Amino acid sequence: xxxxxxxxxxxxxxxxxxxxxxxxxxxxxxxxxxxxxxxxxxxxxxxxxxxxxxxxxxxxxxxxxxxxxxxxxxxxxxxxxxxxxxxxxxxxxxxxxxxxxxxxxxxxxxxxxxxxxxxxxxxxxxxxxxxxxxxxxxxxxxxxxxxxxxxxxxxxxxxxxxxxxxxxxxxxxxxxxxxxxxxxxxxxxxxxxxxxxxxxxxxxxxxxxxxxxxxxxxxxxxxxxxxxxxxxxxxxxxxxxxxxxxxxxxxxxxxxxxxxxxxxxxxxxxxxxxxxxxxxxxxxxxxxxx
Ligand SMILES: NC(=O)c1ccc[n+]([C@@H]2O[C@H](COP(=O)([O-])OP(=O)(O)OC[C@H]3O[C@@H](n4cnc5c(N)ncnc54)[C@H](OP(=O)(O)O)[C@@H]3O)[C@@H](O)[C@H]2O)c1
Numbered sequence: 001x002x003x004x005x006x007x008x009x010x011x012x013x014x015x016x017x018x019x020x021x022x023x024x025x026x027x028x029x030x031x032x033x034x035x036x037x038x039x040x041x042x043x044x045x046x047x048x049x050x051x052x053x054x055x056x057x058x059x060x061x062x063x064x065x066x067x068x069x070x071x072x073x074x075x076x077x078x079x080x081x082x083x084x085x086x087x088x089x090x091x092x093x094x095x096x097x098x099x100x101x102x103x104x105x106x107x108x109x110x111x112x113x114x115x116x117x118x119x120x121x122x123x124x125x126x127x128x129x130x131x132x133x134x135x136x137x138x139x140x141x142x143x144x145x146x147x148x149x150x151x152x153x154x155x156x157x158x159x160x161x162x163x164x165x166x167x168x169x170x171x172x173x174x175x176x177x178x179x180x181x182x183x184x185x186x187x188x189x190x191x192x193x194x195x196x197x198x199x200x201x202x203x204x205x206x207x208x209x210x211x212x213x214x215x216x217x218x219x220x221x222x223x224x225x226x227x228x229x230x231x232x233x234x235x236x237x238x239x240x241x242x243x244x245x246x247x248x249x250x251x252x253x254x255x256x257x258x259x260x261x262x263x264x265x266x267x268x269x270x271x272x273x274x275x276x277x278x279x280x281x282x283x284x285x286x287x288x289x290x
Pocket of ligand 1: 007
């Protein structure tokens with residue numbers, strides 16, 4: 001039995017789609033009623049890192065687990081690992097982050113990921129670490145202004161990032177959970193090229209067939225935007241991470257997706273094409289404006 005935590009999240013949802021159909025599968029979420037599109041044979045279980053009994057239930061009979069945590073300052077990883085040890089879990093594949101390997105990255109989120117990686121390595125359970133660069137899906141945060149105004153507003157127009165399609169992270173996770181040979185390995189995951197926000201905007205415009213304008217945000221504007229979505233310490237961590245991008249620390253391209261899955265990592269253009277609907281004005285709005 002494989003347990004997928006974060007099964008309603010960006011990567012976990014894709015992982016559920018790409019695990020082989022004959023693998024017994026259990027999806028964990030705090031609210032099972034919110035899980036859509038579950039493979040017929042999969043179980044859905046209620047589980048919360050803050051509730052040890054729910055973790056014990058979720059982990060009963062589980063051999064391999066995909067671990068996603070995202071709350072800095074929580075004990076989520078420690079709680080999960082303790083329950084996993086008690087349940088006899090043999091293998092954990094953890095979603096971490098590429099910045100962990102950057103000696104110049106010292107923001108809160110990266111420090112927490114480093115600590116959590118250490119907990120897993122010291123857990124006695126066979127581990128695999130996935131360290132993705134920025135998810136291409138972060139660009140969905142551009143959708144509202146693209147739809148409404150044909151404008152992308154972002155920090156750092158020219159700084160490159162080798163961002164990765166979450167479907168490729170999921171494909172590597174599926175291999176690591178179901179094949180031998182991934183234990184004790186760190187998989188650094190990127191897309192096929194490093195693009196700046198200006199270059200991504202140009203590709204998105206081509207894919208959508210509409211002109212888009214890029215407006216670069218200053219640091220204060222970016223901070224104000226982040227503070228509308230995140231607590232202050234998380235917003236500061238994201239700004240600090242952006243500074244590493246400005247310094248060129250996020251441009252390196254890895255071949256891991258190709259090496260592990262046997263096919264090239266998806267490009268931003270492909271991701272944008274597959275998500276064009278999110279950026280296109282709704283049919284009703286187009287008609288109303290015509
Ligand atoms: N975005 C990026 O560019 C990027 C880059 C590198 C690494 N990462 C890392 O990727 C991870 C986030 O992955 P993601 O984007 O796939 O996730 P996500 O879309 O942010 O979803 C978070 C998931 O965590 C689950 N969750 C939240 N609180 C929980 C709790 N108390 N107990 C159990 N489950 C809980 C949620 O499930 P329910 O709400 O259904 O319970 C949800 O499925 C983070 O560790 C982040 O640092 C992100």
